[in-house]
Amino acid sequence: MFDLHKTALSTKARMGTLSTDHGTISTPIFMPVGTLGTVKAVKQDELIDKVKAQIILGNTYHLYLRPGCDIIENAGGLHSFINWDHPILTDSGGYQIFSLSDNRELKEEGAHFKSHLDGSKHLFTPENVVDIQRTLGSDIIMVLDECPPYPSSRDYAKESMELTHRWEKRGRQAFLNTSSKYEHGQFQFGIVQGGTYPDLRKESSKYVTDLDFEGIAIGGLSVGEPTELMYEMTDLNTDYLPENKPRYLMGVGKPANLLHCIARGIDMFDCVLPTRNARNGQIFTRNGYINIRNAKWKNHNRPLDPDFPTDLCSQYKMSYIHHLFRNSELLGLELASLHNLTFYLWLMEKVKERIANDSFHNWYQEKAKVLDTKI
Ligand code: PRF
Numbered sequence: 001m002f003d004l005h006k007t008a009l010s011t012k013a014r015m016g017t018l019s020t021d022h023g024t025i026s027t028p029i030f031m032p033v034g035t036l037g038t039v040k041a042v043k044q045d046e047l048i049d050k051v052k053a054q055i056i057l058g059n060t061y062h063l064y065l066r067p068g069c070d071i072i073e074n075a076g077g078l079h080s081f082i083n084w085d086h087p088i089l090t091d092s093g094g095y096q097i098f099s100l101s102d103n104r105e106l107k108e109e110g111a112h113f114k115s116h117l118d119g120s121k122h123l124f125t126p127e128n129v130v131d132i133q134r135t136l137g138s139d140i141i142m143v144l145d146e147c148p149p150y151p152s153s154r155d156y157a158k159e160s161m162e163l164t165h166r167w168e169k170r171g172r173q174a175f176l177n178t179s180s181k182y183e184h185g186q187f188q189f190g191i192v193q194g195g196t197y198p199d200l201r202k203e204s205s206k207y208v209t210d211l212d213f214e215g216i217a218i219g220g221l222s223v224g225e226p227t228e229l230m231y232e233m234t235d236l237n238t239d240y241l242p243e244n245k246p247r248y249l250m251g252v253g254k255p256a257n258l259l260h261c262i263a264r265g266i267d268m269f270d271c272v273l274p275t276r277n278a279r280n281g282q283i284f285t286r287n288g289y290i291n292i293r294n295a296k297w298k299n300h301n302r303p304l305d306p307d308f309p310t311d312l313c314s315q316y317k318m319s320y321i322h323h324l325f326r327n328s329e330l331l332g333l334e335l336a337s338l339h340n341l342t343f344y345l346w347l348m349e350k351v352k353e354r355i356a357n358d359s360f361h362n363w364y365q366e367k368a369k370v371l372d373t374k375i
Pocket of ligand 1: 091147
């Protein structure tokens with residue numbers, strides 16, 4: 001499934017390809033988030049033609065609650081339902097139960113929770129989240145895990161990690177005992193946990209590696225810990241992960257975070273940040289980020305970056321984009337979302353060029369600083 005093409009000089013950055021029946025993904029890659037089967041404010045054809053997205057992410061938790069698996073199955077699976085003939089990864093619901101639902105209760109059998117929509121009661125088990133994702137038909141399915149909050153005591157992080165490990169063993173078995181309901185195949189990724197405790201992170205990396213998933217995600221980070229600690233844990237995890245499997249850092253992050261984590265050996269990312277922040281007026285550019293709602297742009301009668309290939313950057317005056325945001329016009333949200341995602345995917349292409357010509361290590365730290373600067 002994964003071919004490692006190159007490891008960079010002086011950093012742990014890598015380049016590879018991940019092959020699914022819906023297409024090949026070149027890594028490092030950023031996956032736009034389409035929780036409910038839509039990347040908010042961006043059309044499917046724009047994701048392909050403009051953003052150059054190669055894979056998008058959906059959420060088991062949300063899709064299971066609404067519209068429900070029967071609707072999606074009757075529509076011919078998630079790809080067909082959402083009109084997306086390219087790779088899809090679905091998260092297992094583990095994280096969303098902790099961030100969204102009320103009255104969740106963890107038991108050995110699984111996670112009991114109440115829907116954030118109507119308060120109805122549900123149970124996710126390591127086995128039924130495999131079934132649900134078999135029904136959705138996503139190309140990459142995630143195993144059920146618990147993501148402990150930051151900070152967590154060592155005892156809590158250890159017990160939580162051990163429960164996640166037992167769930168992962170059951171989840172892997174459930175995956176191996178079943179097969180795809182569609183004509184395309186599916187892969188399953190495991191998830192490393194362990195809070196911010198180096199020994200637990202190391203143990204989890206080894207445990208999850210031994211379950212021989214097709215890929216390995218690093219979970220439990222970017223949950224409020226200092227950025228340096230997130231980098232440290234990522235660095236430590238990748239030291240104990242196999243070279244020949246893709247590594248996915250869940251829920252990260254800002255453009256600068258992506259560069260630093262690629263340098264620490266990460267191949268795949270997802271995050272709501274580029275789209276969520278776009279809707280709040282944060283626009284990422286090659287020279288740093290801006291907030292378009294800021295009065296500074298009110299009379300700025302030029303395009304932001306005429307040479308950057310998005311409509312927001314090259315076609316419109318900043319004063320107009322500012323005006324759209326000040327009036328909550330939908331076009332502003334669309335232009336900004338499309339722009340930020342195009343920027344993220346553009347950044348991944350730059351990274352690949354740099355790794356290919358052996359200049360990534362000389363470039364990424366300075367570039368990360370620039371990207372993290374407010375203009
Ligand atoms: N687990 C799962 N999904 C996730 C996370 C996790 O730990 C995170 C943590 N940043 C984001 N999404 N299943």
